[in-house]
Amino acid sequence: MDPAVMGEDAGAVCPHRPLPRGVQAQGLAFGDGPHRCPGAFLAIKESDMFLRRLLLWNDLEIVRHPTVGYNEIVKGYELRGLRLRLGRLGGPKGANA
Ligand code: HEM
Incomplete structure (x- = not known):
């Protein structure tokens, strides 16, 4: 930083x-x-x-962005609360083509 x-x-x-x-x-x-x-x-x-x-997943979505905090014990940043979702289509890129 x-x-x-x-x-x-x-x-x-x-x-x-x-x-x-x-x-x-x-x-x-x-x-x-x-x-x-x-x-x-x-x-x-x-x-x-x-x-x-x-x-690889082309239908990967961010549902909730993480909050960025600081952990004094490890003296490092923490990202919490990130939520991801795979849509209904699923499958790796190119699999549905
Ligand atoms: C993203 C993952 C990791 C991060 C961010 C990380 C970070 C750190 C940090 C900041 C230190 C302290 C350095 C210091 O005291 O100045 C450390 C020490 C250490 N880490 Fe990691 N580490 C990670 C993964 C690993 C893995 C996978 C291993 C073993 C396979 C490992 C083994 C160790 C050991 C043995 C020490 C102590 C070294 C010493 O005191 O001489 N770490 N790590």
Whole structure:
């Protein structure tokens, strides 16, 4: 969230923003230094697989947008209350063509 590092729109999700040398694309989501998360690669891979599978559905709809809060215990952001729905047609993209 530091504009000096992440730029003016530091809070926006933007995987392609230019970053200063040495700053990793995920910012501090996995910490840094000697206790940086050793599971980061696995977590990114899992998230990538999940999102690719989810976004295959062409009738996926957002029913309720999440609220964004901050959890003091883990010092991290929380998204709560997101509701998704698959319409009646169902099936992955291209399946109904
Ligand atoms: C999206 C998922 C994940 C996030 C956001 C995340 C984030 C973090 C953060 C912020 C830390 C603390 C770094 C610090 O103390 O400075 C951490 C530590 C750690 N994470 Fe993760 N993590 C994730 C998934 C995983 C997975 C999948 C594994 C194991 C397979 C894992 C294993 C660990 C371990 C063992 C530590 C302690 C490292 C240490 O204290 O030296 N994490 N993680």
